[in-house]
Amino acid sequence: MFEKSATFVALFFTLPYPCPQLVTLSILLKMDYEWFKAEIYTLTGIDLNLYKEKQMKRRIENYISMHRLGDYKEFRNLLVRDAGKLAQFLDYITINVTEFFRTPEHWQQLEELVLPRMQSYNVWSCACSTGEEAYSIAMSLAEHISTENIHVLATDVDERVLAIARKGIYSENAIETVPEKYRTKYFERTHDGYKVCKEILQCVEFRKLNLLADEFPKDQDLILCRNILIYFVNEAKVEIYASFLKSLKPGGFLFTGHTEQMIHYKEMGYCRLAKSIYYRYYR
Numbered sequence: 001m002f003e004k005s006a007t008f009v010a011l012f013f014t015l016p017y018p019c020p021q022l023v024t025l026s027i028l029l030k031m032d033y034e035w036f037k038a039e040i041y042t043l044t045g046i047d048l049n050l051y052k053e054k055q056m057k058r059r060i061e062n063y064i065s066m067h068r069l070g071d072y073k074e075f076r077n078l079l080v081r082d083a084g085k086l087a088q089f090l091d092y093i094t095i096n097v098t099e100f101f102r103t104p105e106h107w108q109q110l111e112e113l114v115l116p117r118m119q120s121y122n123v124w125s126c127a128c129s130t131g132e133e134a135y136s137i138a139m140s141l142a143e144h145i146s147t148e149n150i151h152v153l154a155t156d157v158d159e160r161v162l163a164i165a166r167k168g169i170y171s172e173n174a175i176e177t178v179p180e181k182y183r184t185k186y187f188e189r190t191h192d193g194y195k196v197c198k199e200i201l202q203c204v205e206f207r208k209l210n211l212l213a214d215e216f217p218k219d220q221d222l223i224l225c226r227n228i229l230i231y232f233v234n235e236a237k238v239e240i241y242a243s244f245l246k247s248l249k250p251g252g253f254l255f256t257g258h259t260e261q262m263i264h265y266k267e268m269g270y271c272r273l274a275k276s277i278y279y280r281y282y283r
């Protein structure tokens with residue numbers, strides 16, 4: 001691929017545009033990527049067609065170049081041979097950045113606007129990464145409700161982050177964004193960090209779920225779907241929002257990322273409560 005890229009650049013400076021050679025080369029590069037996406041789907045069940053192409057392709061090509069590999073084929077062969085590299089690559093493309101109590105406005109709005117309207121507490125954190133979001137919601141609810149009545153289903157497509165989440169052990173840096181009152185109440189100091197206390201761990205169930213392929217859980221009172229849909233193409237987003245509606249109880253809430261607001265929420269059957277907070281019509 002990089003040989004081809006070099007030829008591509010050379011041609012760019014020597015040939016007038018539009019030129020058939022350039023068009024042929026760009027089609028070839030595109031075909032490599034098309035082939036690679038199909039291979040990744042076979043290996044992992046993840047359909048890269050549903051992720052925004054420009055962003056994803058750039059990330060993958062950076063990764064290939066970081067590993068000093070020649071082309072998509074060589075890279076695919078490495079992924080087939082080495083399960084560790086495959087897991088690492090999935091981590092890289094799925095972007096696991098997260099933190100406790102991310103987007104502070106949401107947690108305040110949860111307390112002030114959402115909690116007073118909730119009667120039961122089935123919550124789904126649907127791209128939970130290493131678990132910080134799921135534990136944040138469990139701690140917030142536990143301030144007001146008996147933990148016996150709190151069930152947080154936390155899902156992600158990436159098994160590696162789920163394994164970290166299940167342990168519930170975080171570094172001192174990671175818990176910096178946890179409000180002081182929760183830090184002392186819900187974490188225990190251990191030799192390898194700060195462990196979420198048993199009472200909170202028991203409220204959260206972690207499970208693998210691919211938002212682009214798997215069936216969604218039903219009867220949810222609140223869905224947190226934050227900082228994931230920005231990576232998906234529009235058709236996928238619309239389908240996911242429509243499926244969330246079926247997952248929510250009437251009146252159930254949906255939090256999206258601050259940059260992922262729903263445009264046609266009314267037509268889809270949602271009402272808007274605040275910026276990036278919606279709820280299902282009562283019907």
Ligand SMILES: C[S@@+](CC[C@H](N)C(=O)[O-])C[C@H]1O[C@@H](n2cnc3c(N)ncnc32)[C@H](O)[C@@H]1O
Pocket residue numbers: 094095096097098099102126127128129130133155156157158161209210211212225226227228
């Ligand atoms: C940026 S993190 C967001 C974590 C958390 N929701 C937050 O806002 O801090 C995005 C997560 O989405 C997960 N993800 C990517 N593609 C997914 C898919 N198709 N289905 C489910 N989760 C996916 C990634 O593994 C990653 O952990």
